[in-house]
């Protein structure tokens with residue numbers, strides 16, 4: 080099978096040039112199968128092994144829809160651990176290099192509150208974080224998700240293992256009903272289906288066995 084190129088997608092020239100400068104030319108299998116659906120505005124469940132490139136799939140979807148001139152939170156990525164949230168934020172910043180003045184904020188448990196509260200007062204375009212801490216900022220009224228277009232659950236299987244359903248539900252309820260939902264996971268345990276039913280609208284499901 081011939082490999083799909085990022086340049087065959089509707090991503091902007093600025094994003095494509097940055098991808099090539101990062102050495103990203105061909106899409107991994109999960110990217111080739113999910114990115115077109117994501118760019119088409121669909122809700123997508125993507126299941127693929129660790130290291131298969133899931134982060135770029137949803138991050139490019141977020142960046143494609145983002146209006147940097149509107150300084151409001153337009154996308155939220157929920158991750159099970161602080162370490163994973165930090166990794167995702169690093170990847171998004173790398174992929175967003177071509178977009179000037181973009182602000183990606185991480186909100187993770189275990190990190191001191193003061194700086195997060197300060198950063199929230201300044202604002203952000205994209206929030207990446209862990210469920211409990213995001214929920215805490217929402218409940219205290221420090222974070223508004225009223226203008227979120229894209230809601231992402233990364234590593235959903237681990238999120239279930241850690242018992243984050245209630246926090247996830249709370250976050251979703253703070254987002255507009257009309258939004259795109261993307262859920263990525265390495266495995267698809269029982270329980271994800273139920274979570275998806277609460278969050279997603281007629282999702283397209285993509286399962287990729289290989290790593291590349």
Ligand code: ADP
Pocket residue numbers: 102103104105106107110127128129130131132133134135
């Ligand atoms: P996953 O979330 O599926 O475990 P990641 O998104 O962390 O995987 O990606 C694994 C690695 O592959 C990262 O270092 C990322 O920079 C790299 N990568 C992702 N997509 C591509 C691509 N299309 N071309 C080259 N490298 C890529």
Ligand code: MG
Pocket residue numbers: 133134233234
């Ligand atoms: Mg990942």
